[in-house]
Amino acid sequence: MNEAALRELTLSVVDQVGLDAPEVDFRSALWDAGLARVQFPVGKGGLELSPSMQGAVEKAIRDAGRSFAALSINTIGIGMGLPTVLTYGSDEHHDKHLKKIFTGEDFWCQMFSEPSHGSDVAGLSSRAVRDGDEWIVNGQKVWTSGAHHARFGMLLVRTDPDVPKHKGLSYFILDMHSPGVEIRPLFQITGNAEFNEVFFTDVRVPHSNLLGAVGDGWRVATTTLMNERVALGGSTAPRGSGNISMLMKLWEKRAPELDVTERRVMSDRVMKLWIEAEVGRLTTIRGRSNSVMGNPGPEGSVGKLASAELNIRIWNCCMDLLGDEGMLHEPGYPMNRDSNRADWSYSKFFLRSQANTIEGGTSDIMRNILGERVLGLPGEPRVDKAIPWTDIPA
Ligand SMILES: Cc1cc2nc3c(=O)[nH]c(=O)nc-3n(C[C@H](O)[C@H](O)[C@H](O)COP(=O)(O)OP(=O)(O)OC[C@H]3O[C@@H](n4cnc5c(N)ncnc54)[C@H](O)[C@@H]3O)c2cc1C
Known part of the structure; x- marks a missing residue:
């Protein structure tokens, strides 16, 4: 066709x-x-x-x-859950989950990060122990976006502590309504709690919920992460839309109020950002037109790194255009579980953008991936790679 x-x-x-x-x-x-x-x-x-x-x-x-909006109804489910379940799930998993992820009927979350294991996620310590046809999970996750809305979650846990850290992980689909799952909100600088701590106390997960083989969780997780970087890493939406459109609207409003010198300086800055946003958009389109069947590789980190850094520059520029007004927040600085982005102020977007260079892997980690896996530069020292996980100092 x-x-x-x-x-x-x-x-x-x-x-x-x-x-x-x-x-x-x-x-x-x-x-x-x-x-x-x-x-x-x-x-x-x-x-x-x-x-x-x-x-x-x-x-x-x-x-x-x-x-x-192709993704935003269920970003983690559609961007990461769909390709992971398709690649590693059985026909039963496909029938049960794929369509409901896409329609947004089943919201999904991703439970990888732990209090001491974000960048070093392979070192995580939540445990699953086999008990007949089930696994019993104990431990804690953190920064779990949308867990409070999620029907299912992608869960990475340690099933064998006696082998090197990447080899003792397994990957399960977790029914978030299972007994023993406790979700507590974590409030962000924006005043919202998009993400959560999730605690597991003797949570029983059927063996049939395993994706990939026992001990093969790192490979499955890598598929999720590569897709995450593409999902977060840029958009093919129409020219001038998205974050840059907010800057342009503000520029039109504020430019007449600036004196000549300020206007010249800021106009250069706004124009440069518009060009960078357009270059990013065209690069994403070019990347997609070259993309082949199957899951993306480490090159997805290019868009993730570039768009996260650009977002921060765009919202910084908005703050500079607003001047003192940029420091104003809604009265009372309301702390809400969720809020509608259509109602967000510029200052709230500015605050939220600080998370862009952390979520989905930090910019430092993106640079490591690009250096090592795309450019072929020497890898950083990894002294704990070959020793059993139990022997790694906590
Ligand atoms: C808004 C938001 C939503 C999130 N949603 C989820 C979610 O839904 N599910 C989930 O599992 N996680 C989620 N996360 C967690 C996110 O993946 C981690 O915060 C991220 O991977 C960084 O881990 P960390 O916070 O433990 O920081 P650390 O790993 O402790 O890093 C601290 C600092 O050290 C640097 N650093 C660490 N290791 C290296 C290295 N090897 N080389 C160079 N620099 C390094 C980092 O760049 C960073 O600056 C979310 C985070 C945010 C901010």
Whole structure:
């Protein structure tokens, strides 16, 4: 199928389901027609086409007059859960989970990070011990985005402490409603608690929820992480949209109030950021058009690193344009569990952007990955790589 035929198919599906269909019905129709992830197998949300053709589907939907955010309804589920379950799950896992992840009916979270193991996630210490057809999980995760909404989670735990750290991990799908799962909010500098601490006390997980083999959790986790960097790393949305559009709106409002010198300086800065945002967008489009079937590799870290650093520069520039006003917050600095981003002030976006260079792997880690795995530079010393996990000093 070529792009023109794909566009026709998309427009006919949109026409059938109706432009005003509820989100779940709309996404369900896309899934059934193979338009959810065109590179996925036929019957599982795809048409076995090149992933570069997904953009044609999204453009056709927008051209038909429906706003469509491919990921944000369930970013972790769609961006990371879908490819991981597709790659390592059984047919039963596929039937149970894939479509509901895409439609947003089942929200997913990712439980990798622990209090002492974020960048060094392979060193984590939450344990799962086998008990017949089940595993018993004890331990703690942290920074778990959206755990309070999640129906299922991607859980990485240690199943063998006596082998080197990367070799003793296993990866499970966790039903977040299982007895023994406790979720506590962590409030961020924004005043919201998007993420959580998650505690496990004798949580029973069926063996059938294992993804990959016992002890092969690092390989499965790597698939999740590579997809995470692509999901966080840039967008092919229309030119000038997203964060940069917020800066442009503010620039139009503030520019007339600046004196000549300030206006010249700030106009250079705004223009430079607009160009960087456009270069990032075009690079993402080029990357997607070169992408092949299967999961992404370490090159996904390029977009993640560049977009995280750019976001911070964009919101810094907004703060400078606002001057003193940028320090104002809603009265009382409300602490809410969740809030609607459509209502966020510039200062709140500025505060939230600080997390961009941490979430999904820090910028330092992205540079390490790019240096070692893309540019082939010598790796950093890893003294604990070959020794049993139990012998690594805590
Ligand atoms: C908003 C947000 C949402 C998140 N959501 C999730 C989630 O849903 N699920 C989840 O599992 N995790 C989540 N995380 C956690 C995130 O993945 C970790 O915070 C991140 O990997 C860094 O780990 P850490 O916080 O333990 O910092 P550390 O690993 O302790 O790092 C501290 C500092 O040391 C640097 N550093 C560490 N190791 C190296 C090295 N080898 N080379 C160079 N520098 C290094 C880091 O760059 C950083 O500056 C989220 C984080 C944020 C901020």
